[in-house]
Amino acid sequence: MEPDPQAGLEVETWVERARQGDKDAFGRLVHHFHHRLFGLLVQMVGNAADAEELEQQVWIKAWKRLRSFRGQSAFYTWLYRIGTFTAVDFLRRRKRRPESEWDPAIAYPEHHDVETAPSVASRPDREAERDDIQRRFHEVLETLSPTHRTALWMREVDSMSYEEIAAATGCRVGTVMSRLYYARQAVQEQMKDLL
Numbered sequence: 001m002e003p004d005p006q007a008g009l010e011v012e013t014w015v016e017r018a019r020q021g022d023k024d025a026f027g028r029l030v031h032h033f034h035h036r037l038f039g040l041l042v043q044m045v046g047n048a049a050d051a052e053e054l055e056q057q058v059w060i061k062a063w064k065r066l067r068s069f070r071g072q073s074a075f076y077t078w079l080y081r082i083g084t085f086t087a088v089d090f091l092r093r094r095k096r097r098p099e100s101e102w103d104p105a106i107a108y109p110e111h112h113d114v115e116t117a118p119s120v121a122s123r124p125d126r127e128a129e130r131d132d133i134q135r136r137f138h139e140v141l142e143t144l145s146p147t148h149r150t151a152l153w154m155r156e157v158d159s160m161s162y163e164e165i166a167a168a169t170g171c172r173v174g175t176v177m178s179r180l181y182y183a184r185q186a187v188q189e190q191m192k193d194l195l
Contacts, residue, residue, distance in 0.1 A: 015075050019066050043153045044087040058083045073167045080168035140190045151179040
């Protein structure tokens with residue numbers, strides 16, 4: 001899907017106004033990027049409650065550091081970098097596994113709000129197979145390290161370029177490519193009986 005150039009101009013305008021202290025413009029940025037940032041954090045920490053708390057921390061950090069944003073990368077790349085580091089710090093401090101299961105309806109709310117009518121050609125056996133593949137995929141994602149999971153998420157869900165992922169995670173493009181390669185290999189290996 002082609003990016004909307006108008007949306008990019010709006011974001012630039014909101015960022016510039018927010019840098020000058022306009023809280024309404026910053027609120028527009030929060031609203032615009034909330035789902036993507038929350039999805040990233042849920043995916044990284046595996047717990048919606050922790051992700052909500054971390055998202056608030058990320059937005060507070062972003063507001064405080066906004067004057068240091070120079071526009072050398074896209075705003076969401078800068079924001080995701082703050083989010084990634086905040087989540088990694090949280091994971092380092094956390095000593096036990098999350099209590100709740102990862103729920104794709106929370107990470108992808110825009111995909112679960114609409115009820116879809118079953119296809120005329122839908123068959124229960126195919127639906128069950130698709131559900132098995134989806135369940136297994138989410139189980140496999142949980143086995144990946146946070147850095148591999150994050151790279152895969154940014155590339156496949158958010159359609160970020162290698163350069164944007166590198167900027168957001170603070171590593172080199174080669175490292176991003178390596179993480180994606182190993183993440184994809186692990187997913188393929190663990191799902192080969194279903195594919």
